[in-house]
Amino acid sequence: MSTFRNFKMVDYVVFGRGAFGQLDGILAPRRQGGAPMVFLVDHFFRDKPAFLSRVPQRGKDRLLFADVTEEPSTRQVDGLRDQIRAECGAISGIVGIGGGSTMDLAKAVSLMLTNAGSSADYQGWDLVTRPGVYKVGIPTLSGTGAEVSRTAVLLGPEKKLGLNSDFTPFDQIVLDPDLIAGAPATQRFFTGMDCYVHCIESLQGTYLNAFSRAYGEKALELCRQVFVEKDGWDGDSDERLMMASYAGGMSIAYSQVGVAHAVSYGLAYVLHTRHGEGNCIVFDQLEEFYPEAVREFRGMLQKHRIELPRGVTRGLSEAQVEKMVTVSLGMAPLWANALGEDWQRKMTRERLRALYARL
Amino acid sequence: MSTFRNFKMVDYVVFGRGAFGQLDGILAPRRQGGAPMVFLVDHFFRDKPAFLSRVPQRGKDRLLFADVTEEPSTRQVDGLRDQIRAECGAISGIVGIGGGSTMDLAKAVSLMLTNAGSSADYQGWDLVTRPGVYKVGIPTLSGTGAEVSRTAVLLGPEKKLGLNSDFTPFDQIVLDPDLIAGAPATQRFFTGMDCYVHCIESLQGTYLNAFSRAYGEKALELCRQVFVEKDGWDGDSDERLMMASYAGGMSIAYSQVGVAHAVSYGLAYVLHTRHGEGNCIVFDQLEEFYPEAVREFRGMLQKHRIELPRGVTRGLSEAQVEKMVTVSLGMAPLWANALGEDWQRKMTRERLRALYARL
Numbered sequence: 001m002s003t004f005r006n007f008k009m010v011d012y013v014v015f016g017r018g019a020f021g022q023l024d025g026i027l028a029p030r031r032q033g034g035a036p037m038v039f040l041v042d043h044f045f046r047d048k049p050a051f052l053s054r055v056p057q058r059g060k061d062r063l064l065f066a067d068v069t070e071e072p073s074t075r076q077v078d079g080l081r082d083q084i085r086a087e088c089g090a091i092s093g094i095v096g097i098g099g100g101s102t103m104d105l106a107k108a109v110s111l112m113l114t115n116a117g118s119s120a121d122y123q124g125w126d127l128v129t130r131p132g133v134y135k136v137g138i139p140t141l142s143g144t145g146a147e148v149s150r151t152a153v154l155l156g157p158e159k160k161l162g163l164n165s166d167f168t169p170f171d172q173i174v175l176d177p178d179l180i181a182g183a184p185a186t187q188r189f190f191t192g193m194d195c196y197v198h199c200i201e202s203l204q205g206t207y208l209n210a211f212s213r214a215y216g217e218k219a220l221e222l223c224r225q226v227f228v229e230k231d232g233w234d235g236d237s238d239e240r241l242m243m244a245s246y247a248g249g250m251s252i253a254y255s256q257v258g259v260a261h262a263v264s265y266g267l268a269y270v271l272h273t274r275h276g277e278g279n280c281i282v283f284d285q286l287e288e289f290y291p292e293a294v295r296e297f298r299g300m301l302q303k304h305r306i307e308l309p310r311g312v313t314r315g316l317s318e319a320q321v322e323k324m325v326t327v328s329l330g331m332a333p334l335w336a337n338a339l340g341e342d343w344q345r346k347m348t349r350e351r352l353r354a355l356y357a358r359l
Numbered sequence: 360m361s362t363f364r365n366f367k368m369v370d371y372v373v374f375g376r377g378a379f380g381q382l383d384g385i386l387a388p389r390r391q392g393g394a395p396m397v398f399l400v401d402h403f404f405r406d407k408p409a410f411l412s413r414v415p416q417r418g419k420d421r422l423l424f425a426d427v428t429e430e431p432s433t434r435q436v437d438g439l440r441d442q443i444r445a446e447c448g449a450i451s452g453i454v455g456i457g458g459g460s461t462m463d464l465a466k467a468v469s470l471m472l473t474n475a476g477s478s479a480d481y482q483g484w485d486l487v488t489r490p491g492v493y494k495v496g497i498p499t500l501s502g503t504g505a506e507v508s509r510t511a512v513l514l515g516p517e518k519k520l521g522l523n524s525d526f527t528p529f530d531q532i533v534l535d536p537d538l539i540a541g542a543p544a545t546q547r548f549f550t551g552m553d554c555y556v557h558c559i560e561s562l563q564g565t566y567l568n569a570f571s572r573a574y575g576e577k578a579l580e581l582c583r584q585v586f587v588e589k590d591g592w593d594g595d596s597d598e599r600l601m602m603a604s605y606a607g608g609m610s611i612a613y614s615q616v617g618v619a620h621a622v623s624y625g626l627a628y629v630l631h632t633r634h635g636e637g638n639c640i641v642f643d644q645l646e647e648f649y650p651e652a653v654r655e656f657r658g659m660l661q662k663h664r665i666e667l668p669r670g671v672t673r674g675l676s677e678a679q680v681e682k683m684v685t686v687s688l689g690m691a692p693l694w695a696n697a698l699g700e701d702w703q704r705k706m707t708r709e710r711l712r713a714l715y716a717r718l
Contacts, residue, residue: 004375006385006531009368015570015613016363026365172365177569210536210598211374214606218577239569247573254374 004209007253008166010137010148010173015243017235019176020138024056026172027093030134035092036060038084040106042098042140043067048182055097062088068101070272073155074120077105081112081119093134093171099191100144100275103137107152107168110135119163120156128165137170140179142242143191143276145198145249147173153275160269160327175246177238185233189304190276192241193297195248196223197279200293201258205337208255215251219244227300258338259289263355266328270320271312281308285358289338313359325352363568366612367525369496369507374534374602376594379497382533383415386452389493394451395419397443399465401457401499402426407541414456421447427460429631432514433479436464440471440478452493452530458550459503459634462496466511466527469494478522479515487524496529499538501601502550502635504557504608506532512634519628519686534605536597544592548663549635551600552656554607555582556638559652560617564696567614574610578603586659617697618648622714625687629679630671640667644717648697672718684711 014022027037039055043065055063064080084091091113096106110132112119122128137147146152150169151162162168180188199220202212222244226237263286264278273281284301287294301308313321329335329352335343373381386396398414402424414422423439443450450472455465469491471478481487496506505511509528510521521527539547558579561567567575581603585596622645623637632640643660646653660667672680688694688711694702 003381004373004378006371006373006381008371011370012365012367013570013612014363014365016568019363022362022365175570209375210595210602211372211534211605214577214581214599214602218573222573236569240573243569243573246570253372 005253008150008169010170012172013175014173015175017176017178017239019174020054020179023095023138023174024058026174027056027095027136030093031058032092034059035090036062036088037092038088038094039063040066040080040094040096040098040102040109042102044098044140060088066096066098066102066105068098068105071155071160071268071274072101072105072108072153074118074123074157077108077112077119077154080105080109084109084113091133093136095136095138097138097140099139099141099187100146100194103139103144103146104152104154104162106135106137107132107170108154108163111152111163111165111167119154120158122163122165123154123156123159123161125164126166128163128167131167135170136172136174138174138176138179139242139245141183141187141191142180142245143193143195143248145195145245145252147175148246148249149252155269155272159330160265175242177235177242180238180242181235185304186306188241189227189306190274190280192223192227192244193280193283193300194276195219195244196227196297197260197283198257199223199248199251200290201260201338202251202255204290205256205258206340207337212251212253212255215247215253216255219248219251222247227304228296256333256337258334259286262328262331262334262338263352265331266324266356267312267359269327270316270324273312277309280306281312281359284308285355313356321353321356324356325349328352364612367509367528369529369532371531372534373532376535376537376598378533378535379413379538382454382497383417385531385533386415386454386495389452390417391451393418394449395421395447396451397447397453398422399425399439399453399455399457399461399468401461403457403499419447425455425457425461425464427457427464430514430519430627430633431460431464431467431512433477433482433516436467436471436478436513439464439468443468443472450492452495454495454497456497456499458498458500458546459505459553462498462503462505463511463513463521465494465496466491466529467513467522470511470522470524470526478513479517481522481524482513482515482518482520484523485525487522487526490526494529495531495533497533497535497538498601498604500542500546500550501539501604502552502554502607504554504604504611506534507605507608508611514628514631518689519624534601536594536601539597539601540594544663545665547600548586548665549633549639551582551586551603552639552642552659553635554578554603555586555656556619556642557616558582558607558610559649560619560697561610561614563649564615564617565699566696571610571612571614574606574612575614578607578610581606586663587655615692615696617693618645621687621690621693621697622711624690625683625715626671626718628686629675629683632671636668639665640671640718643667644714672715680712680715683715684708687711
């Protein structure tokens, strides 16, 4: 008999336009005496005073900007943890406000405030042993599903791998579609495509049940509504995309991503390509695996006037390419989901090297 | 600015065929010393020894049958609470195994083991002040959405109304489609139609946002797949119906039911008509409110060879009818959702009396 994951859900969800205005009231009962809340905010908002003034800081609360120029790393998490300990002492909680990287940073920092050592020690499955501090996720970009996932993906000294555990999901998420309205169109596209790509990968994969299928189908339908069917972008698009991201994240409970993510992980490890953009660069070259979806994807690129970077692996050393191949082939469950249990016969090092050369 | 409900989710969900077999392992870390688990099982299973032998009883665990011949009541909840206290003392948790009535009984008994007084004192919104004992919901009928809701609907001395609170949702649900495979077809239909009807009511209502729309649309699509499109019933139908019920329950977060539920509440209060069946009896007469859906519903009745009870209000006294009308009109948010804020001008006592006379 199969064993099914006992999926830990986010405790509280509030969804609605303007829901961000409820944050002060939501945090109030979670404040422990004078211990501050830490707001970890995507540095994109550094020069957005109108938004920053809406962050409900009280007393000794701290607002820190998260530099998400590169993918979040174990070093960055450990550094933030040390900084918060030194500057704030014990805190009431951490509130991540931003895209998937900021979500993952907030989750990881929460856990590292209560679990000893370096976050690199916890990259893997169920290695975290204690609940983190109270943590809240507030997305300002939609698509990754990080708001509902049980992982916080980090670049470590040896691997790009998440802190996967039942302690990782947020205690609270605030889904306010107005917050994603100001995202730059290219960034919105790349992040939104993370959802599209993982739905294609999971729905066409070999690991799937009715729970994940229902969520994956809904997420894909919502992605298509906003990126394929609608002309232009409006408030309704923000609502649908935010819901697509949530549903796409939930669909991962009993499914797995596939070729695009496996290849993109290698790219990220060696070139530090950001996740959404990396997935797009890779997916564009996967016609042999996902023919119809890749055609649809190219239509979306055209419609939204997105220029994908080309030739990103040109000029890499042989050692760098070999590292990419090794990192990617290490993602066994992704390959098995995409190609079946005999994936190793189908995806040889040679074939993968040729795929990287095309990117 | 509107205020959106901060929705408390179920903590853990496991979904999959055969997942019931994981229950022993799921309960293990929740057992507190020798304190027993109480399994509250729908009395339908009284003569199903093969199923009963799979309930993972250990040590001093107790298995109690829940008589769900009638809708669950505050008296029944208080009685079960007293019985458990007298026979078991402190318990590790309560596991409800059955349909929506058993789910609601388990949730309510859990709360009444830690909150003083009678469950009738807590019928309403956010009156419960303490977490209940650990509670698990395992549906053997799908459609009500009780497995994910923040209410436990009870017939009380004065009203049919739920214990609505953040403490009401289950700590754990086990969604095993194999468990609904043995349900009698008529019961399965009535319970499944609860989902269909509340999706129609919420999607056509005036209270709705993108979160609830996404869940409601998915639930409705799954209901149509199993009750309209598919010929015959198979394991795939069980999976889809179980997922429809879950999604339909989630859709209630930011939506509201409508005319069928409002009218059916009056019926239940006076005649003790069971919820799913009552909704069907009422919905069949609501062509003026939901014309297309009522036609689709009648097609499903025919396809599944369901004979609805007719003339159920015949012979009632005038006082009984007036009571029905009063109970139903007391459900203000349901009427406002269905007919708009000026619903009282549209749904007069006379009009509602005439509607009851047709049932």
